[in-house]
Amino acid sequence: MSIKKTSLYGGATAAALALTLTACGGGSNAGGAAGGAHDKNATINIGSLYEPQNLDNTAGGGQGVTEALNGNVYEGLFKLTDNGKVENLLAQDYKVSGDGLTYTFTLRDGVKFHSGKKLTSQDVKYSLEKVIAKDSQSARKSNLEVIKSVETPDPRTVEVQLSKKSISFVYNLSYVWIINSDAKGLKTDEDGTGPYTLDKWTRGSALSLARFAGYWGDAAANKQVVFHYYKDATALNNALLTNAVDVVTSEQSPDALDQFKSNQNYKVNDGNSTTKLLLAFNDKAKPFTDVKVRQAVSAAIDDKKLLESVWGGYGKPIGSMVPPTDPWYEDLTEVNAYDTARAKKLLAEAGYENGFSFTLDTPNYDPHPTAATFIKSQLAKVGITVEINTITPDEWYTKVYKNHDFTATLQEHVNDRDLVWYGNPDFYWGYDNKQVTQWVEEAEQASSTSEQTELLKKVNRKTAEDAASDWLYLYPQIVVANSKLSGYPVNGLNSQFFAYDIKKG
Numbered sequence: 001m002s003i004k005k006t007s008l009y010g011g012a013t014a015a016a017l018a019l020t021l022t023a024c025g026g027g028s029n030a031g032g033a034a035g036g037a038h039d040k041n042a043t044i045n046i047g048s049l050y051e052p053q054n055l056d057n058t059a060g061g062g063q064g065v066t067e068a069l070n071g072n073v074y075e076g077l078f079k080l081t082d083n084g085k086v087e088n089l090l091a092q093d094y095k096v097s098g099d100g101l102t103y104t105f106t107l108r109d110g111v112k113f114h115s116g117k118k119l120t121s122q123d124v125k126y127s128l129e130k131v132i133a134k135d136s137q138s139a140r141k142s143n144l145e146v147i148k149s150v151e152t153p154d155p156r157t158v159e160v161q162l163s164k165k166s167i168s169f170v171y172n173l174s175y176v177w178i179i180n181s182d183a184k185g186l187k188t189d190e191d192g193t194g195p196y197t198l199d200k201w202t203r204g205s206a207l208s209l210a211r212f213a214g215y216w217g218d219a220a221a222n223k224q225v226v227f228h229y230y231k232d233a234t235a236l237n238n239a240l241l242t243n244a245v246d247v248v249t250s251e252q253s254p255d256a257l258d259q260f261k262s263n264q265n266y267k268v269n270d271g272n273s274t275t276k277l278l279l280a281f282n283d284k285a286k287p288f289t290d291v292k293v294r295q296a297v298s299a300a301i302d303d304k305k306l307l308e309s310v311w312g313g314y315g316k317p318i319g320s321m322v323p324p325t326d327p328w329y330e331d332l333t334e335v336n337a338y339d340t341a342r343a344k345k346l347l348a349e350a351g352y353e354n355g356f357s358f359t360l361d362t363p364n365y366d367p368h369p370t371a372a373t374f375i376k377s378q379l380a381k382v383g384i385t386v387e388i389n390t391i392t393p394d395e396w397y398t399k400v401y402k403n404h405d406f407t408a409t410l411q412e413h414v415n416d417r418d419l420v421w422y423g424n425p426d427f428y429w430g431y432d433n434k435q436v437t438q439w440v441e442e443a444e445q446a447s448s449t450s451e452q453t454e455l456l457k458k459v460n461r462k463t464a465e466d467a468a469s470d471w472l473y474l475y476p477q478i479v480v481a482n483s484k485l486s487g488y489p490v491n492g493l494n495s496q497f498f499a500y501d502i503k504k505g
Helices: 063-069 121-131 169-173 233-241 291-300 303-311 340-349 368-380 393-402 419-423 434-444 449-465
Strands: 043-048 078-080 086-088 091-096 102-107 147-154 157-162 196-202 206-211 224-229 266-271 276-281 357-363 385-391 408-413 470-474 477-482 485-488
Touching: 043 063, 043 233, 063 224, 078 169, 086 091, 102 121, 121 147, 121 157, 276 291, 291 340, 291 368, 291 470, 303 368, 303 470, 357 368, 357 393, 368 385, 368 408, 385 393, 393 408, 419 434, 419 449, 434 449, 477 485
Parallel strands: 043 224, 357 385, 357 408
Antiparallel strands: 078 086, 091 102, 102 157, 147 157, 196 206, 206 224, 266 477, 276 408, 276 470
16 A cells, blocks of 8 residues: 555555566556657656655655656566556466465566676565565555465576465565565665666655666666656646656646646646545544544535645545545445534534544645645534644654554555555554455455455445545546657556656657
8 A cells, every 4th residue: 555655555654555568668558649759868857746765665665766666676576557457577477276375476587687686586585575574664565464485496486375365466466576685775775677777866856767778678768767856846847847857747736737738848647546535533542433423524524625625626536445446446425425414413423412622643745734724624613623733754654654643644545456454453544344354355365356346345335334534535646748758657556657668759
């Protein structure tokens, strides 16, 4: 699971807590004009608000490390494309035993790490075990703990034994970076197999990647990529207008879009997002132990008005953790729809006729402060007093995600297919429903995707009815680029941003 600004990648940080490829093609969803000559020695300048906290995605590197390094510097056995399909990458092929407990992977031949070492099964074993290690902060750690053992019969064969069936196992492996088992210092350096190497990282400013001459697949379409980091959306937009950057990975200022829409030098792409903004209750802390209180708070907030105030005509209300691109999506926006009369009635039934007070731990980056102020105003109308406690992403990770020391919080959850975290009562929001946990477990051990889908639809509806969280809205995914650019991803699933197909005309 990734949470924005960190990466609840199953985990989290600036908060913590994503799946036969022929080389590194970006797929049919790549943005910009197609075809035409391009400069193979071009430098692509990318503007972003999400700088990595470190370069290790098992150590709380955050959304920024996924955006810059996933697929560009590091690769997995499998890849999640920009249109949501899972394709083979470092795994040439694989077989599954009849009981679904043994996966045998054959590695692609001729793959080398940036250090020159040849990829072997031992590196895959090391990488998998690193993700499920005790100190791992990987977003998919809990999903991959079904791994019972990893054997390496020969340099190109990896045999994984699971403790129980996992229909999502291959999908979850797309989150796992394969790393040189001998590499050191991966918080500030790298040794991946991707089409780029790390050139230079200047903290607080930029991170540059250089085309890797020894890449096993098709060479990157550009010579160099530089991610430039900005503190706010205004500075980011100014950089695009002055040609300091060629593309913005995720536009956060809808009010600024008109200047790009009306200018033929730019293209505005409205892609599909999987990022949900949550008002996450601590379901183990009073008063949010009471389902009626959670329902009341959800009903007291006008999500459509909030979305309009933050995003204008972009994005969409979402009544659950499931975005429309997930297989088990169902529109549940009416389950706890805006209704102040119902909210007051529920509060009275829960014994809070005169309201109550709570502290809302709020990350200090946009749009959280704006959303927190809006929520405070809305809840005051039904007698609930909100004290806003603004914290940094690192503080959020320690206080909320790790220590569960909060009553309610705001956070972005980036990844697709992350409904399953409501089946884990130890997750930071503390939702504990034994029926939901059972459905999630049964779905993961399902014999078919249709069976999995039906079970997770039940989970989706039950968590919505219980107001396990208040899912405020689904972010838009707006990529703005210079019109001379093509080949960039427009959906940005799970915060990844493949740069290797980007061309500058």
